[in-house]
Amino acid sequence: MTQSALIESKNAAGHGPASLDSVLGFHIRLAHGAVYRHFTETFAALGLTQKQVSTLWLVAEMPGIAQSELGNRLRMDRATAMSIVSRMQERDFLWRERCPSDGRKQLLHLTDAGKKALEEAKACIEEHERWLKSRFTPDEVKKLVEMLARIHE
Amino acid sequence: MTQSALIESKNAAGHGPASLDSVLGFHIRLAHGAVYRHFTETFAALGLTQKQVSTLWLVAEMPGIAQSELGNRLRMDRATAMSIVSRMQERDFLWRERCPSDGRKQLLHLTDAGKKALEEAKACIEEHERWLKSRFTPDEVKKLVEMLARIHE
């Protein structure tokens, strides 16, 4: 794709993006796809997905987090969070504890196997992040993270 | 020393990602999810997905593009491109032309209905892009697009 195609311009009708290449959402989708594919390759041996690693990581950072709160923080609805937590439970990576003070909630904890899997995953994440960040300066990484956070927060 | 012990010491020394929040790939995934959800809401009435709109748009920009080239440009493998093109053909938004000079290729063209659907979609894209870009200055948008392109190109 040429640089000139990236220049903001208007279409024949005088409004709207002239070219697909000027659509910000288009680039976010393509960048996500590239990251997703590299992640999948890096994690093929471990058999974990992005969402699953994020889930293990967040539960490790916040032991006893409720399933609903996990969903909120990872931007998943209840059904999606349920699906992922159940799969991690099936593999004995985490367990659910009935909340004593609020019977509706399920508090999540990593098992020893889950902690071990997460440590292995973090090593893969490091490699994956090196690949991803290699094209940016440290300042650019900081700026990029800050701008992406403005989108999802 | 075990593998996980090595990782723990690296993290303690500050080399690995300390928290999920510092992982660039994590923010790309969340930002993509937020954009995806807003896109889906905006396009609920039209019944078109991101990939489908991208497909119609690219075929409009490059009439007679081969299905394989479409897949390359939108970062889809052959099977995925096939699936999306077939659905757009079912809805009479585009048609396939057997390439006269290379019998293996299928050249893609929009129908009148496809052109009409794309024009409606572009109006929705405009609204969607306004929502997305509203949190950035024009310079930031330019920088963000340029950085995202470095990831997917």
Add this chain to the structure above:
DNA sequence: TATTGTTATACTCTATAACTATA
């Protein structure tokens, strides 16, 4: 009534594999 978890269901995207036709 509102929240949380659960189950069932459906659709899209993505990928792999195997097959056919053409170059």
Add this chain to the structure above:
DNA sequence: TATAGTTATAGAGTATAACAATA
């Protein structure tokens, strides 16, 4: 052999709806 398309299949993520238990 290599490329392009096709078909079948499978898994992951996303979402909605309906239901039960609890607050």
